[in-house]
Amino acid sequence: MSSATSANTKRDRLIESAAVLFHRHGMISTSLADIAKHAEIPIGNVYYYFKTKDELAMAALEKRRRALEEIYTFLDDSLDDPRERLIHVVRFFDKVKEEYARHGCPVYRMIADAGESDKEGVGNAAAGIYGQFVDWAERQFHVLGHGAEARPHALTLLAGIQGAAVMAKSFGNPHIMANEIERLAAWLSALPNKRIFLGKAGAGKRGSPSQDAA
Amino acid sequence: MSSATSANTKRDRLIESAAVLFHRHGMISTSLADIAKHAEIPIGNVYYYFKTKDELAMAALEKRRRALEEIYTFLDDSLDDPRERLIHVVRFFDKVKEEYARHGCPVYRMIADAGESDKEGVGNAAAGIYGQFVDWAERQFHVLGHGAEARPHALTLLAGIQGAAVMAKSFGNPHIMANEIERLAAWLSALPNKRIFLGKAGAGKRGSPSQDAA
Amino acid sequence: MSSATSANTKRDRLIESAAVLFHRHGMISTSLADIAKHAEIPIGNVYYYFKTKDELAMAALEKRRRALEEIYTFLDDSLDDPRERLIHVVRFFDKVKEEYARHGCPVYRMIADAGESDKEGVGNAAAGIYGQFVDWAERQFHVLGHGAEARPHALTLLAGIQGAAVMAKSFGNPHIMANEIERLAAWLSALPNKRIFLGKAGAGKRGSPSQDAA
Amino acid sequence: MSSATSANTKRDRLIESAAVLFHRHGMISTSLADIAKHAEIPIGNVYYYFKTKDELAMAALEKRRRALEEIYTFLDDSLDDPRERLIHVVRFFDKVKEEYARHGCPVYRMIADAGESDKEGVGNAAAGIYGQFVDWAERQFHVLGHGAEARPHALTLLAGIQGAAVMAKSFGNPHIMANEIERLAAWLSALPNKRIFLGKAGAGKRGSPSQDAA
DNA sequence: TATGAATGAGGCTTCATTCAT
DNA sequence: AATGAATGAAGCCTCATTCAT
Numbered sequence: 001m002s003s004a005t006s007a008n009t010k011r012d013r014l015i016e017s018a019a020v021l022f023h024r025h026g027m028i029s030t031s032l033a034d035i036a037k038h039a040e041i042p043i044g045n046v047y048y049y050f051k052t053k054d055e056l057a058m059a060a061l062e063k064r065r066r067a068l069e070e071i072y073t074f075l076d077d078s079l080d081d082p083r084e085r086l087i088h089v090v091r092f093f094d095k096v097k098e099e100y101a102r103h104g105c106p107v108y109r110m111i112a113d114a115g116e117s118d119k120e121g122v123g124n125a126a127a128g129i130y131g132q133f134v135d136w137a138e139r140q141f142h143v144l145g146h147g148a149e150a151r152p153h154a155l156t157l158l159a160g161i162q163g164a165a166v167m168a169k170s171f172g173n174p175h176i177m178a179n180e181i182e183r184l185a186a187w188l189s190a191l192p193n194k195r196i197f198l199g200k201a202g203a204g205k206r207g208s209p210s211q212d213a214a
Numbered sequence: 215m216s217s218a219t220s221a222n223t224k225r226d227r228l229i230e231s232a233a234v235l236f237h238r239h240g241m242i243s244t245s246l247a248d249i250a251k252h253a254e255i256p257i258g259n260v261y262y263y264f265k266t267k268d269e270l271a272m273a274a275l276e277k278r279r280r281a282l283e284e285i286y287t288f289l290d291d292s293l294d295d296p297r298e299r300l301i302h303v304v305r306f307f308d309k310v311k312e313e314y315a316r317h318g319c320p321v322y323r324m325i326a327d328a329g330e331s332d333k334e335g336v337g338n339a340a341a342g343i344y345g346q347f348v349d350w351a352e353r354q355f356h357v358l359g360h361g362a363e364a365r366p367h368a369l370t371l372l373a374g375i376q377g378a379a380v381m382a383k384s385f386g387n388p389h390i391m392a393n394e395i396e397r398l399a400a401w402l403s404a405l406p407n408k409r410i411f412l413g414k415a416g417a418g419k420r421g422s423p424s425q426d427a428a
Numbered sequence: 429m430s431s432a433t434s435a436n437t438k439r440d441r442l443i444e445s446a447a448v449l450f451h452r453h454g455m456i457s458t459s460l461a462d463i464a465k466h467a468e469i470p471i472g473n474v475y476y477y478f479k480t481k482d483e484l485a486m487a488a489l490e491k492r493r494r495a496l497e498e499i500y501t502f503l504d505d506s507l508d509d510p511r512e513r514l515i516h517v518v519r520f521f522d523k524v525k526e527e528y529a530r531h532g533c534p535v536y537r538m539i540a541d542a543g544e545s546d547k548e549g550v551g552n553a554a555a556g557i558y559g560q561f562v563d564w565a566e567r568q569f570h571v572l573g574h575g576a577e578a579r580p581h582a583l584t585l586l587a588g589i590q591g592a593a594v595m596a597k598s599f600g601n602p603h604i605m606a607n608e609i610e611r612l613a614a615w616l617s618a619l620p621n622k623r624i625f626l627g628k629a630g631a632g633k634r635g636s637p638s639q640d641a642a
Numbered sequence: 643m644s645s646a647t648s649a650n651t652k653r654d655r656l657i658e659s660a661a662v663l664f665h666r667h668g669m670i671s672t673s674l675a676d677i678a679k680h681a682e683i684p685i686g687n688v689y690y691y692f693k694t695k696d697e698l699a700m701a702a703l704e705k706r707r708r709a710l711e712e713i714y715t716f717l718d719d720s721l722d723d724p725r726e727r728l729i730h731v732v733r734f735f736d737k738v739k740e741e742y743a744r745h746g747c748p749v750y751r752m753i754a755d756a757g758e759s760d761k762e763g764v765g766n767a768a769a770g771i772y773g774q775f776v777d778w779a780e781r782q783f784h785v786l787g788h789g790a791e792a793r794p795h796a797l798t799l800l801a802g803i804q805g806a807a808v809m810a811k812s813f814g815n816p817h818i819m820a821n822e823i824e825r826l827a828a829w830l831s832a833l834p835n836k837r838i839f840l841g842k843a844g845a846g847k848r849g850s851p852s853q854d855a856a
Numbered sequence: 857t858a859t860g861a862a863t864g865a866g867g868c869t870t871c872a873t874t875c876a877t
Numbered sequence: 878a879a880t881g882a883a884t885g886a887a888g889c890c891t892c893a894t895t896c897a898t
Contacts, residue, residue, distance in 0.1 A: 028242045031891075031893080033892075042858070047894075105380075112383075115239060126384075127384045159374070159377030159381045159394050163376045163378070164373055166377070166380060167344075167373045170325050171345070176373075180369075246869090255883095259884065261868095262881090262884095266868085267868065454754065460872065460873085461872090471880085472879070475873070476878060476879070536808055540751065555813060558812045583809060583821070584822065587806055587818075590804070591804045591808070592805070594750055594805070595797060598769045599769060599772070600769075652862095673887080674889065683862095684862070686862075686863045686864055689892090691861095694890080
């Protein structure tokens with residue numbers, strides 16, 4: 001947290017620029033020269049930090065994964081109700097609807113573009129971010145008592161968000177995404193809370209027994 | 215009906231190859247040389263049929279648009295119940311779920327890749343295919359009596375399909391798509407039919423029988 | 429003069445289009461397809477009339493040469509005074525000054541572009557048109573009595589016109605050409621008539637002997 | 643003054659080769675590969691120095707412009723009599739008459755070829771070189787006291803040179819150019835010096851001694 | 857660590873010319 | 878005579894990656 005901080009500034013700038021430009025123009029159409037320029041780093045220097053374009057893409061994806069991880073953890077810690085957590089996450093996408101309407105979902109961009117590069121690498125890393133979401137959402141549904149339906153619900157939830165993103169980008173209209181988001185939020189709100197309360201009969205607010213599903 | 219057929223064989227082969235390869239590898243990563251080779255046509259000859267890569271892409275999209283148009287028309291003609299038509303269309307995607315799980319939705323591929331090529335051309339043409347679907351679906355919901363909700367429903371329907379495609383491709387799993395499709399079909403089945411029937415005299419408030427707008 | 433007339437219509441159209449487009453865009457930048465389209469003739473048909481692009485260029489130059497020949501002959505026949513003939517020709521360029529200001533001299537265009545094609549052919553044919561002018565002008569100066577200076581004068585005259593054309597095109601300004609033309613006309617007007625009259629002894633109107641200014 | 647020299651060697655070689663080949667074969671007929679080969683630089687490396695063929699052309703023209711600028715400045719500094727300066731410049735073309743007889747004026751080559759490339763760039767840059775000459779010559783004529791006639795004279799002078807170049811190239815004969823140059827030199831020598839001398843008090847009508855505008 | 861320079865493969869497009877009918 | 882189609886060479890430009898310092 002301290003030793004490598006200054007030295008990694010350039011590395012971070014590269015990752016950040018890559019993330020931004022890959023989202024805007026796609027991974028294929030973004031050249032390393034573009035990224036280097038955006039990050040204000042001499043192109044020759046890029047290769048000191050990343051041996052390959054794919055490696056840089058992987059780093060950008062990894063950074064995003066970790067950021068999301070923190071968000072999920074934060075939600076787990078700060079919100080008691082899994083339903084609230086889910087709604088919170090869904091509503092988050094309302095904040096980025098303009099960007100999504102312009103460029104689509106950055107993760108799917110990577111998945112789509114990855115086909116041509118490293119089979120195992122970039123594509124899987126990007127898909128892993130979706131997997132991370134689904135796993136987390138599944139846990140929330142699980143806690144809500146939707147045992148067998150937890151994973152399907154989680155998948156449907158992400159599908160809903162991604163469908164909204166596709167529509168918004170295709171029609172260049174963020175409102176479409178906003179509408180779908182509200183639909184999803186309404187769905188989440190209407191979902192029954194099936195979980196069995198343990199000790200505190202009747203009213204237990206935070207009686208969540210076994211949340212971790214993994 | 216026959217003379218022109220043979221003359222256009224090469225052109226058609228080119229379009230078909232382009233459609234296939236654009237879907238598989240994306241428009242950017244597919245070179246004209248790839249297409250020419252796939253179509254077994256000398257590269258230099260491609261120019262005779264299409265002055266530009268974008269022009270070829272447009273032709274491929276146009277072909278798809280027309281094919282879909284025919285499908286919609288066929289459904290309109292052969293099925294009386296709009297709900298049936300919608301379900302039919304949704305179920306159609308079940309047939310292509312393996313392909314979608316491998317390569318995603320071909321139309322969105324074009325939309326995503328188009329950003330880098332002709333702004334007005336390819337992207338709009340691809341988005342137009344989605345627009346075509348939404349317009350048609352809206353008409354179906356309209357006939358079902360969902361006046362104000364017709365368009366939102368249509369958008370939600372396509373969003374559902376696209377979300378399913380994104381998930382299937384991201385996880386390389388066609389089943390996810392199948393599940394989402396069933397969910398959508400169930401939703402369509404459960405939708406109330408609000409339209410007023412003619413037969414039962416007296417009940418209809420506004421005796422508008424066939425609101426079908428062609 | 430009659431048998432091949434209708435059959436040569438296409439040929440003539442090709443030559444005419446070639447002349448126009450070669451002047452506008454240069455010989456190199458004008459494709460045979462451009463010419464064919466301009467002449468409204470299928471490209472495959474061009475080769476029936478001309479085995480090669482250079483051959484078409486030669487035909488266009490030859491047509492121009494003949495047209496000029498007729499003009500010179502006409503002037504010789506219709507004007508008695510060689511000085512008048514020369515002034516007439518020089519003033520002719522005033523009519524095309526706008527075109528020259530936009531595209532330069534069509535003949536020099538060919539000469540410049542010819543370097544890359546047939547060494548002996550196009551370039552020589554184009555230069556021949558200049559030679560034709562110089563020869564004719566030389567004869568006029570000769571008749572005016574400028575024996576030894578006839579050819580130098582002829583060369584200076586064409587140089588003056590060409591210099592005017594270069595300036596007009598370079599600055600995109602036809603007026604420059606108009607000015608130079610007037611300068612040349614004034615020079616011609618001021619040139620002494622040295623020729624010795626045969627019959628009428630002592631009748632020389634303006635007995636200015638040798639003011640030749642080089 | 644030395645470090646940058648070696649670093650720019652390749653760039654300079656590229657510019658020099660471009661200038662030479664553009665003059666010899668024209669800008670259109672000279673490929674970047676030709677230039678690279680002539681400069682002994684791998685083709686792919688050209689892009690590092692010039693993003694575009696036009697950009698390379700612009701650099702070549704700019705180099706020529708600067709070289710001429712230095713010449714004009716040198717003449718202004720080393721020769722007191724503007725007439726001498728003008729004659730000096732005109733006679734300079736005698737040294738390049740063989741080259742001009744073979745390839746014409748390199749600047750006009752660019753102007754003629756530029757029509758097909760960048761409208762604003764190359765053509766204007768090339769024409770600017772002529773403008774630079776005319777502006778300088780105009781100043782000389784001005785100092786000689788040819789107020790209103792200064793610019794026309796300047797234009798006529800350049801027109802004379804260019805006409806000579808056109809003739810020399812067209813007939814492949816450097817002597818023609820030599821003759822025209824001498825004619826121009828004679829014209830300059832014969833031009834009256836209208837400027838008012840300072841020394842002689844009382845005689846100067848409009849005591850404007852040195853109108854030289856830099 | 858850092859960096860400007862180098863490089864070669866490949867992409868899209870153009871076109872004169874040929875061919876088959 | 879006529880013509881749509883075919884073809885290969887070549888041109889300009891891009892870029893991931895490597896190299897020398």
